Amino acid sequence: MTMNSVSSAMDQPAPDVPSDSMTSRDYYADSYAHFGIHEEMLKDNVRTGSYRAAILNNSHLFKGKTVLDVGCGTGILSMFAAKAGASLVVGVDMSNIIDQAQKIIEANGFKDTIVLVKGKLEEVQLPIAQFDIIISEWMGYFLLYESMLDTVLDARDRYLKPGGLIFPDNARLYIAAIEDQDYKEEKINFWDNVYGFDYSCIKDIALREPLVDTVELKAVVTDPCVIKHINLLTVKKEDLAFTAPFALTATRNDYIHAFLAWFDIFFECTHKKIQFSTGPHAPYTHWKQTVFYTPSTITINEGQKLVGNLSCAPNARNNRDLDISVSFKLNTEDEATKVDYKMCVILPYRCHDGPLCQMGIRR
Numbered sequence: 511m512t513m514n515s516v517s518s519a520m521d522q523p524a525p526d527v528p529s530d531s532m533t534s535r536d537y538y539a540d541s542y543a544h545f546g547i548h549e550e551m552l553k554d555n556v557r558t559g560s561y562r563a564a565i566l567n568n569s570h571l572f573k574g575k576t577v578l579d580v581g582c583g584t585g586i587l588s589m590f591a592a593k594a595g596a597s598l599v600v601g602v603d604m605s606n607i608i609d610q611a612q613k614i615i616e617a618n619g620f621k622d623t624i625v626l627v628k629g630k631l632e633e634v635q636l637p638i639a640q641f642d643i644i645i646s647e648w649m650g651y652f653l654l655y656e657s658m659l660d661t662v663l664d665a666r667d668r669y670l671k672p673g674g675l676i677f678p679d680n681a682r683l684y685i686a687a688i689e690d691q692d693y694k695e696e697k698i699n700f701w702d703n704v705y706g707f708d709y710s711c712i713k714d715i716a717l718r719e720p721l722v723d724t725v726e727l728k729a730v731v732t733d734p735c736v737i738k739h740i741n742l743l744t745v746k747k748e749d750l751a752f753t754a755p756f757a758l759t760a761t762r763n764d765y766i767h768a769f770l771a772w773f774d775i776f777f778e779c780t781h782k783k784i785q786f787s788t789g790p791h792a793p794y795t796h797w798k799q800t801v802f803y804t805p806s807t808i809t810i811n812e813g814q815k816l817v818g819n820l821s822c823a824p825n826a827r828n829n830r831d832l833d834i835s836v837s838f839k840l841n842t843e844d845e846a847t848k849v850d851y852k853m854c855v856i857l858p859y860r861c862h863d864g865p866l867c868q869m870g871i872r873r
Protein backbone atom coordinates (compact mmCIF):
# COMPACT_ATOMS: atom_id res chain seq x y z
CA MET A 511 0.00 0.00 0.00
CA THR A 512 1.23 3.54 -0.68
CA MET A 513 1.11 6.23 1.99
CA ASN A 514 -1.88 7.82 0.39
CA SER A 515 -3.91 4.68 0.13
CA VAL A 516 -3.19 3.95 3.79
CA SER A 517 -4.20 7.42 4.86
CA SER A 518 -7.33 7.39 2.79
CA ALA A 519 -8.19 3.98 4.24
CA MET A 520 -8.65 5.87 7.52
CA ASP A 521 -11.53 7.71 5.86
CA GLN A 522 -13.39 4.50 5.11
CA PRO A 523 -16.17 3.17 7.30
CA ALA A 524 -15.28 0.23 9.56
CA PRO A 525 -14.63 -3.07 7.71
CA ASP A 526 -17.70 -5.23 7.54
CA VAL A 527 -16.37 -7.97 9.84
CA PRO A 528 -17.32 -8.69 13.45
CA SER A 529 -14.96 -6.86 15.84
CA ASP A 530 -13.70 -10.11 17.36
CA SER A 531 -12.75 -11.58 13.94
CA MET A 532 -10.65 -8.65 12.69
CA THR A 533 -7.26 -9.48 11.18
CA SER A 534 -4.21 -7.23 10.71
CA ARG A 535 -5.53 -6.22 7.27
CA ASP A 536 -8.78 -5.00 8.86
CA TYR A 537 -6.87 -3.11 11.56
CA TYR A 538 -4.78 -1.53 8.80
CA ALA A 539 -7.95 -0.11 7.26
CA ASP A 540 -9.57 0.74 10.63
CA SER A 541 -6.69 1.63 12.93
CA TYR A 542 -8.98 2.95 15.65
CA ALA A 543 -10.60 -0.48 16.02
CA HIS A 544 -7.53 -1.79 17.91
CA PHE A 545 -7.68 -1.35 21.68
CA GLY A 546 -3.97 -0.37 21.79
CA ILE A 547 -4.58 3.08 20.31
CA HIS A 548 -7.35 3.72 22.84
CA GLU A 549 -5.15 2.38 25.66
CA GLU A 550 -2.54 5.00 24.77
CA MET A 551 -5.11 7.81 24.67
CA LEU A 552 -6.88 6.73 27.88
CA LYS A 553 -3.55 6.41 29.73
CA ASP A 554 -2.56 9.92 28.64
CA ASN A 555 -3.63 11.38 31.94
CA VAL A 556 -3.04 15.00 30.90
CA ARG A 557 -5.47 14.49 28.02
CA THR A 558 -8.16 12.30 29.61
CA GLY A 559 -7.86 13.90 33.06
CA SER A 560 -8.36 17.38 31.59
CA TYR A 561 -11.54 16.30 29.78
CA ARG A 562 -12.77 14.61 32.96
CA ALA A 563 -12.14 17.76 35.03
CA ALA A 564 -13.71 20.01 32.39
CA ILE A 565 -16.88 17.89 32.30
CA LEU A 566 -17.29 16.59 35.87
CA ASN A 567 -16.28 19.85 37.59
CA ASN A 568 -18.94 21.61 35.51
CA SER A 569 -21.96 19.42 36.05
CA HIS A 570 -24.05 22.64 36.28
CA LEU A 571 -23.45 23.00 32.50
CA PHE A 572 -24.38 19.35 31.75
CA LYS A 573 -27.39 18.71 34.05
CA GLY A 574 -30.45 17.85 31.91
CA LYS A 575 -28.62 18.74 28.66
CA THR A 576 -28.25 16.87 25.37
CA VAL A 577 -24.66 16.08 24.35
CA LEU A 578 -23.09 14.95 21.05
CA ASP A 579 -19.74 13.10 21.39
CA VAL A 580 -17.98 13.36 18.01
CA GLY A 581 -15.66 10.35 17.55
CA CYS A 582 -16.63 8.66 20.82
CA GLY A 583 -14.06 5.81 20.59
CA THR A 584 -14.46 3.66 23.72
CA GLY A 585 -17.11 6.06 25.05
CA ILE A 586 -15.04 7.67 27.80
CA LEU A 587 -16.18 11.26 27.15
CA SER A 588 -19.81 10.13 26.72
CA MET A 589 -19.65 8.46 30.15
CA PHE A 590 -18.14 11.60 31.75
CA ALA A 591 -21.04 13.61 30.28
CA ALA A 592 -23.65 11.10 31.49
CA LYS A 593 -22.04 11.07 34.94
CA ALA A 594 -22.19 14.89 34.96
CA GLY A 595 -25.99 14.66 34.57
CA ALA A 596 -26.66 14.94 30.81
CA SER A 597 -30.21 13.76 29.94
CA LEU A 598 -29.10 12.19 26.62
CA VAL A 599 -25.64 11.60 25.15
CA VAL A 600 -25.24 10.50 21.51
CA GLY A 601 -21.81 9.05 20.71
CA VAL A 602 -20.82 8.67 17.03
CA ASP A 603 -17.83 6.73 15.72
CA MET A 604 -17.05 5.19 12.34
CA SER A 605 -14.63 2.61 13.76
CA ASN A 606 -15.46 -0.91 14.96
CA ILE A 607 -14.26 0.22 18.42
CA ILE A 608 -17.84 1.41 18.90
CA ASP A 609 -18.87 -2.25 19.34
CA GLN A 610 -16.69 -2.35 22.46
CA ALA A 611 -18.00 1.09 23.51
CA GLN A 612 -21.53 -0.37 23.50
CA LYS A 613 -20.45 -3.16 25.87
CA ILE A 614 -18.56 -0.68 28.09
CA ILE A 615 -21.58 1.60 28.34
CA GLU A 616 -23.85 -1.31 29.26
CA ALA A 617 -21.32 -2.66 31.79
CA ASN A 618 -21.28 0.73 33.50
CA GLY A 619 -25.06 1.19 33.66
CA PHE A 620 -25.37 3.99 31.07
CA LYS A 621 -27.44 2.25 28.39
CA ASP A 622 -30.52 4.38 29.10
CA THR A 623 -28.61 7.69 28.81
CA ILE A 624 -26.04 7.03 26.08
CA VAL A 625 -27.02 6.11 22.51
CA LEU A 626 -24.23 5.06 20.14
CA VAL A 627 -24.39 5.51 16.37
CA LYS A 628 -21.91 3.70 14.12
CA GLY A 629 -20.73 5.52 11.00
CA LYS A 630 -19.16 8.70 9.70
CA LEU A 631 -20.52 11.75 11.48
CA GLU A 632 -20.97 13.42 8.09
CA GLU A 633 -23.25 10.57 6.90
CA VAL A 634 -25.19 9.18 9.87
CA GLN A 635 -28.77 9.88 10.99
CA LEU A 636 -28.90 11.04 14.62
CA PRO A 637 -31.82 10.41 16.99
CA ILE A 638 -32.33 14.15 17.67
CA ALA A 639 -31.78 17.20 15.49
CA GLN A 640 -30.06 19.63 17.88
CA PHE A 641 -27.72 19.37 20.88
CA ASP A 642 -26.86 21.70 23.77
CA ILE A 643 -23.21 20.62 23.92
CA ILE A 644 -20.63 19.02 21.59
CA ILE A 645 -17.67 17.18 23.13
CA SER A 646 -14.80 15.81 21.07
CA GLU A 647 -11.13 14.90 21.26
CA TRP A 648 -10.06 15.69 17.70
CA MET A 649 -6.49 16.96 18.06
CA GLY A 650 -3.70 15.46 15.96
CA TYR A 651 0.05 15.91 15.86
CA PHE A 652 0.87 19.59 15.21
CA LEU A 653 -2.76 20.08 16.30
CA LEU A 654 -4.17 19.80 12.77
CA TYR A 655 -2.71 16.55 11.43
CA GLU A 656 -5.49 14.08 10.57
CA SER A 657 -8.00 16.90 9.90
CA MET A 658 -10.62 15.59 12.31
CA LEU A 659 -11.41 19.18 13.24
CA ASP A 660 -13.33 19.42 9.94
CA THR A 661 -15.71 16.76 11.29
CA VAL A 662 -16.26 18.69 14.55
CA LEU A 663 -16.99 21.88 12.59
CA ASP A 664 -19.44 19.94 10.44
CA ALA A 665 -21.15 18.70 13.62
CA ARG A 666 -21.22 22.25 15.04
CA ASP A 667 -22.82 23.72 11.93
CA ARG A 668 -25.46 20.99 11.63
CA TYR A 669 -26.29 20.00 15.21
CA LEU A 670 -25.30 22.62 17.80
CA LYS A 671 -28.14 24.77 19.18
CA PRO A 672 -27.60 28.54 18.99
CA GLY A 673 -25.64 29.46 22.13
CA GLY A 674 -24.53 25.84 22.59
CA LEU A 675 -21.14 24.88 24.07
CA ILE A 676 -18.16 23.00 22.63
CA PHE A 677 -15.66 21.11 24.84
CA PRO A 678 -12.87 22.15 24.26
CA ASP A 679 -13.61 25.56 22.72
CA ASN A 680 -10.17 27.07 22.05
CA ALA A 681 -6.75 25.89 20.83
CA ARG A 682 -3.42 27.65 20.27
CA LEU A 683 -0.48 26.50 18.18
CA TYR A 684 3.03 27.73 19.08
CA ILE A 685 6.45 27.77 17.46
CA ALA A 686 9.96 28.26 18.94
CA ALA A 687 13.50 27.40 17.79
CA ILE A 688 15.76 24.71 19.30
CA GLU A 689 19.39 23.62 19.54
CA ASP A 690 19.43 19.96 18.45
CA GLN A 691 22.90 19.19 17.07
CA ASP A 692 23.24 15.58 18.28
CA TYR A 693 19.90 14.34 17.12
CA LYS A 694 20.04 16.19 13.80
CA GLU A 695 23.36 14.42 13.24
CA GLU A 696 21.74 11.06 13.95
CA LYS A 697 18.53 11.58 11.93
CA ILE A 698 19.48 13.89 9.04
CA ASN A 699 23.25 13.96 8.52
CA PHE A 700 23.36 10.15 8.93
CA TRP A 701 22.35 9.92 5.25
CA ASP A 702 25.57 11.64 4.09
CA ASN A 703 27.61 8.53 4.86
CA VAL A 704 25.99 5.13 5.33
CA TYR A 705 28.74 2.51 5.82
CA GLY A 706 30.92 4.67 3.52
CA PHE A 707 28.22 5.12 0.81
CA ASP A 708 26.58 8.40 -0.28
CA TYR A 709 22.86 8.18 0.63
CA SER A 710 22.41 11.97 0.58
CA CYS A 711 19.36 11.79 -1.76
CA ILE A 712 17.41 10.58 1.30
CA LYS A 713 18.70 13.44 3.46
CA ASP A 714 16.50 15.98 1.68
CA ILE A 715 13.41 13.75 2.01
CA ALA A 716 14.12 13.15 5.72
CA LEU A 717 14.56 16.87 6.36
CA ARG A 718 11.18 17.65 4.83
CA GLU A 719 9.34 15.22 7.09
CA PRO A 720 8.57 16.79 10.49
CA LEU A 721 9.49 14.54 13.39
CA VAL A 722 7.10 13.85 16.26
CA ASP A 723 9.23 13.77 19.37
CA THR A 724 9.72 14.85 22.97
CA VAL A 725 12.15 17.73 23.32
CA GLU A 726 13.65 18.92 26.58
CA LEU A 727 12.94 22.49 27.64
CA LYS A 728 16.67 23.24 27.85
CA ALA A 729 16.92 22.77 24.04
CA VAL A 730 14.62 25.76 23.44
CA VAL A 731 16.71 28.79 22.42
CA THR A 732 14.01 31.45 21.79
CA ASP A 733 10.77 32.72 23.28
CA PRO A 734 7.70 30.98 21.81
CA CYS A 735 5.30 32.69 19.42
CA VAL A 736 1.60 31.89 18.81
CA ILE A 737 1.06 31.06 15.14
CA LYS A 738 -2.63 30.09 15.22
CA HIS A 739 -5.52 30.63 17.58
CA ILE A 740 -8.65 28.58 16.92
CA ASN A 741 -11.97 29.45 18.53
CA LEU A 742 -14.10 26.39 17.81
CA LEU A 743 -17.34 28.32 18.12
CA THR A 744 -16.49 30.66 15.25
CA VAL A 745 -13.67 29.17 13.12
CA LYS A 746 -14.45 28.20 9.51
CA LYS A 747 -12.93 25.25 7.63
CA GLU A 748 -11.19 27.73 5.27
CA ASP A 749 -9.37 29.28 8.26
CA LEU A 750 -7.53 25.99 8.81
CA ALA A 751 -5.36 26.75 5.75
CA PHE A 752 -3.35 29.75 6.90
CA THR A 753 -0.13 31.76 6.75
CA ALA A 754 1.12 33.29 9.99
CA PRO A 755 4.09 35.56 10.66
CA PHE A 756 6.43 34.83 13.59
CA ALA A 757 9.26 36.62 15.39
CA LEU A 758 11.35 34.51 17.78
CA THR A 759 13.69 36.35 20.17
CA ALA A 760 16.77 34.40 21.31
CA THR A 761 17.06 33.99 25.07
CA ARG A 762 20.82 33.16 24.90
CA ASN A 763 23.76 32.88 22.48
CA ASP A 764 23.39 29.52 20.76
CA TYR A 765 22.96 27.57 17.50
CA ILE A 766 19.56 26.72 16.00
CA HIS A 767 18.96 23.44 14.17
CA ALA A 768 15.18 23.25 14.06
CA PHE A 769 11.81 24.82 14.75
CA LEU A 770 9.63 23.22 17.39
CA ALA A 771 5.81 23.33 17.43
CA TRP A 772 3.23 22.37 20.06
CA PHE A 773 -0.31 23.30 21.08
CA ASP A 774 -2.40 24.20 24.12
CA ILE A 775 -6.07 23.31 24.60
CA PHE A 776 -8.60 25.42 26.51
CA PHE A 777 -12.03 24.75 28.00
CA GLU A 778 -12.91 28.46 28.28
CA CYS A 779 -16.60 27.88 28.98
CA THR A 780 -15.86 26.12 32.28
CA HIS A 781 -16.55 27.83 35.60
CA LYS A 782 -12.91 27.53 36.73
CA LYS A 783 -10.89 27.59 33.48
CA ILE A 784 -9.31 24.28 32.50
CA GLN A 785 -6.48 23.97 30.00
CA PHE A 786 -3.53 21.75 29.15
CA SER A 787 -0.35 22.14 27.16
CA THR A 788 1.60 19.74 24.95
CA GLY A 789 4.72 21.96 25.08
CA PRO A 790 8.28 21.11 26.18
CA HIS A 791 7.69 22.93 29.50
CA ALA A 792 4.66 20.74 30.35
CA PRO A 793 4.21 17.10 31.45
CA TYR A 794 4.43 14.43 28.71
CA THR A 795 1.46 13.84 26.41
CA HIS A 796 1.19 11.28 23.60
CA TRP A 797 1.19 14.21 21.10
CA LYS A 798 4.79 15.01 22.14
CA GLN A 799 6.07 17.99 20.08
CA THR A 800 6.81 18.39 16.35
CA VAL A 801 10.35 19.16 15.09
CA PHE A 802 11.09 20.85 11.72
CA TYR A 803 14.82 20.68 10.91
CA THR A 804 16.42 23.60 9.04
CA PRO A 805 18.78 22.82 6.14
CA SER A 806 21.71 24.64 7.81
CA THR A 807 22.67 25.70 11.32
CA ILE A 808 21.77 29.25 12.38
CA THR A 809 24.04 31.14 14.79
CA ILE A 810 22.00 33.48 17.00
CA ASN A 811 22.85 35.94 19.78
CA GLU A 812 20.76 36.72 22.84
CA GLY A 813 18.11 39.32 21.94
CA GLN A 814 18.46 38.75 18.18
CA LYS A 815 15.25 37.86 16.28
CA LEU A 816 14.53 35.01 13.89
CA VAL A 817 11.59 36.21 11.78
CA GLY A 818 9.45 34.52 9.14
CA ASN A 819 6.17 32.99 8.06
CA LEU A 820 4.61 29.56 8.52
CA SER A 821 1.99 28.36 6.04
CA CYS A 822 -0.13 25.28 6.66
CA ALA A 823 -2.75 23.65 4.43
CA PRO A 824 -4.27 20.22 3.93
CA ASN A 825 -2.52 18.32 1.11
CA ALA A 826 -4.48 18.57 -2.14
CA ARG A 827 -4.39 14.79 -2.81
CA ASN A 828 -5.03 13.66 0.76
CA ASN A 829 -6.62 16.18 3.10
CA ARG A 830 -5.51 14.24 6.20
CA ASP A 831 -1.87 15.13 5.39
CA LEU A 832 -0.50 18.63 5.90
CA ASP A 833 1.71 20.75 3.64
CA ILE A 834 3.68 23.10 5.88
CA SER A 835 6.13 25.76 4.59
CA VAL A 836 8.43 27.79 6.79
CA SER A 837 10.36 30.79 5.47
CA PHE A 838 12.78 32.45 7.88
CA LYS A 839 15.77 34.77 8.30
CA LEU A 840 17.59 36.58 11.07
CA ASN A 841 16.29 40.14 11.36
CA THR A 842 19.79 41.32 10.34
CA GLU A 843 19.71 39.34 7.05
CA ASP A 844 18.18 40.28 3.68
CA GLU A 845 17.30 36.92 2.20
CA ALA A 846 14.96 34.35 3.68
CA THR A 847 15.30 30.55 3.42
CA LYS A 848 12.10 28.63 2.61
CA VAL A 849 11.54 24.95 3.37
CA ASP A 850 8.49 22.90 2.32
CA TYR A 851 7.61 20.16 4.78
CA LYS A 852 5.07 17.38 4.36
CA MET A 853 3.42 15.80 7.36
CA CYS A 854 2.26 12.31 6.50
CA VAL A 855 2.24 9.46 8.97
CA ILE A 856 2.76 6.15 7.20
CA LEU A 857 1.02 3.84 9.62
CA PRO A 858 -2.01 4.54 11.76
CA TYR A 859 -1.88 7.61 13.88
CA ARG A 860 -1.18 7.33 17.61
CA CYS A 861 0.20 3.79 17.45
CA HIS A 862 3.79 4.97 17.39
CA ASP A 863 4.84 3.39 20.66
CA GLY A 864 3.02 0.16 19.90
CA PRO A 865 3.97 -2.88 17.85
CA LEU A 866 2.28 -1.61 14.68
CA CYS A 867 4.50 1.42 14.59
CA GLN A 868 7.07 2.31 11.99
CA MET A 869 7.12 6.06 12.48
CA GLY A 870 10.38 7.93 12.90
CA ILE A 871 10.09 8.52 16.62
CA ARG A 872 13.18 9.47 18.64
CA ARG A 873 12.55 8.02 22.07
Ligand SMILES: C[S@@+](CC[C@H](N)C(=O)[O-])C[C@H]1O[C@@H](n2cnc3c(N)ncnc32)[C@H](O)[C@@H]1O
Nearest residue numbers: 542581582583602603604605629630631647661
Ligand atom coordinates in the same frame (compact mmCIF):
# COMPACT_ATOMS: atom_id res chain seq x y z
C1 LIG B 1 -8.82 10.66 18.97
S1 LIG B 1 -10.03 9.44 19.01
C2 LIG B 1 -10.91 9.88 20.47
C3 LIG B 1 -11.72 8.76 21.08
C4 LIG B 1 -12.44 9.10 22.37
N1 LIG B 1 -13.33 10.24 22.19
C5 LIG B 1 -11.48 9.38 23.49
O1 LIG B 1 -11.37 10.55 23.86
O2 LIG B 1 -10.84 8.46 23.98
C6 LIG B 1 -11.04 9.94 17.67
C7 LIG B 1 -12.14 8.99 17.29
O3 LIG B 1 -12.90 9.65 16.27
C8 LIG B 1 -13.31 8.70 15.30
N2 LIG B 1 -13.57 9.46 14.05
C9 LIG B 1 -12.67 10.14 13.30
N3 LIG B 1 -13.28 10.75 12.27
C10 LIG B 1 -14.60 10.43 12.36
C11 LIG B 1 -15.77 10.75 11.58
N4 LIG B 1 -15.67 11.51 10.50
N5 LIG B 1 -16.96 10.23 11.97
C12 LIG B 1 -17.05 9.43 13.06
N6 LIG B 1 -16.00 9.09 13.85
C13 LIG B 1 -14.79 9.60 13.50
C14 LIG B 1 -12.16 7.70 15.23
O4 LIG B 1 -12.62 6.45 14.74
C15 LIG B 1 -11.71 7.67 16.69
O5 LIG B 1 -12.29 6.60 17.40
